[in-house]
Amino acid sequence: MYLVTGATGNIGRELVDALAAAGQPVRALTRRGELPARPAPSASSPSPASSPSEESSTSRAPLEVVRGDLDRPETLAGPLAGVRGMFLLPGYRDMPGVLAEARRAGVEHVVLLSGSSAASGDRSNAVTDYMVRSEEAVAAAGVPWTVVRPFAFMSNTLRWLPQLEAGDEVREPFPDAPAAVIDPADIAAVAARVLTAPGGQAGAIHTVSGPQSLLPAERLRLLAERLGRPLRLVALGPDEARAELDRTMPAQYAAAMADFYLDGSLDESPVLPTVEALLGRPPRTYAQWLDTHAAEFPAARLASPV
Numbered sequence: 001m002y003l004v005t006g007a008t009g010n011i012g013r014e015l016v017d018a019l020a021a022a023g024q025p026v027r028a029l030t031r032r033g034e035l036p037a038r039p040a041p042s043a044s045s046p047s048p049a050s051s052p053s054e055e056s057s058t059s060r061a062p063l064e065v066v067r068g069d070l071d072r073p074e075t076l077a078g079p080l081a082g083v084r085g086m087f088l089l090p091g092y093r094d095m096p097g098v099l100a101e102a103r104r105a106g107v108e109h110v111v112l113l114s115g116s117s118a119a120s121g122d123r124s125n126a127v128t129d130y131m132v133r134s135e136e137a138v139a140a141a142g143v144p145w146t147v148v149r150p151f152a153f154m155s156n157t158l159r160w161l162p163q164l165e166a167g168d169e170v171r172e173p174f175p176d177a178p179a180a181v182i183d184p185a186d187i188a189a190v191a192a193r194v195l196t197a198p199g200g201q202a203g204a205i206h207t208v209s210g211p212q213s214l215l216p217a218e219r220l221r222l223l224a225e226r227l228g229r230p231l232r233l234v235a236l237g238p239d240e241a242r243a244e245l246d247r248t249m250p251a252q253y254a255a256a257m258a259d260f261y262l263d264g265s266l267d268e269s270p271v272l273p274t275v276e277a278l279l280g281r282p283p284r285t286y287a288q289w290l291d292t293h294a295a296e297f298p299a300a301r302l303a304s305p306v
């Protein structure tokens with residue numbers, strides 16, 4: 001049995017699908033104990049997780065959905081019962097407590113999601129700090145582990161949604177930060193491969209990127225073409241960007257994002273060979289991500305109320 005945390009999230013949804021499509025028994029953990037139906041992919045594109053090349057079996061295993069809260073390790077004993085492999089998100093209140101529950105339950109392998117900034121070890125950055133804290137907890141837990149450190153997700157494009165619903169302009173705080181953004185479906189495919197691999201890759205740290213480095217303006221141009229909308233990027237200056245970050249997230253995370261992408265402490269522009277090395281195929285392109293997710297974006301500016 002595999003336990004997938006964050007099963008309603010960008011990676012977790014894909015991982016649940018990938019494991020189930022490969023015939024593996026899956027338990028999806030959510031705080032509400034429910035797994036909402038996924039939006040239908042755009043007609044031109046099958047769900048990436050159902051790619052037959054990554055299935056080892058054509059019969060889907062039954063899916064269990066369980067309730068649990070990663071901020072409350074005491075809620076995890078039931079969900080962890082009988083689990084062999086666990087996919088774990090980082091940054092919760094008591095990561096050693098979560099991992100102690102996994103060890104008590106006899107889990108044989110934890111795949112921890114982290115982030116590429118963990119490599120710097122800069123604990124003055126609040127995001128890096130919670131990634132490093134989580135990696136240290138998994139390394140100390142006495143359960144075999146593998147860490148996956150992804151670059152920024154293609155699904156961060158969905159953060160433009162409120163602006164795309166209001167009009168054709170997108171105000172972007174990091175216009176000069178290129179990134180080899182990765183499809184969460186590829187992160188899930190890597191996690192599925194590592195979880196189910198014989199011998200399990202214990203102790204490995206995999207940093208994973210997408211196949212091309214793109215500036216926000218290049219991503220917006222591809223989105224505009226896909227939606228058939230005349231979208232325009234409005235590049236925020238550094239002061240405007242900092243004010244926008246402060247307005248939209250807690251201060252320590254606003255400072256962390258500014259440190260990464262305005263001060264340039266994090267370079268996610270290199271294209272890495274890891275996904276292809278692990279999966280035997282290149283990572284999915286941004287255009288492929290857009291094909292799968294186009295239906296989640298408004299095709300045109302919504303009419304203003306008269």
Ligand SMILES: NC(=O)c1ccc[n+]([C@@H]2O[C@H](COP(=O)([O-])OP(=O)(O)OC[C@H]3O[C@@H](n4cnc5c(N)ncnc54)[C@H](OP(=O)(O)O)[C@@H]3O)[C@@H](O)[C@H]2O)c1
Binds near residue numbers: 011030031114115153
């Ligand atoms: N976005 C990026 O570019 C990026 C890059 C590197 C690493 N990461 C890391 O990737 C992870 C996912 O990021 P995302 O932005 O794509 O978010 P997401 O996967 O869309 O959503 C987060 C998931 O976490 C679950 N969750 C939240 N609080 C929980 C709790 N207390 N107990 C159990 N589950 C909880 C949510 O489930 P419910 O609300 O349904 O319970 C949801 O499924 C984050 O840990 C982030 O640090 C993100």
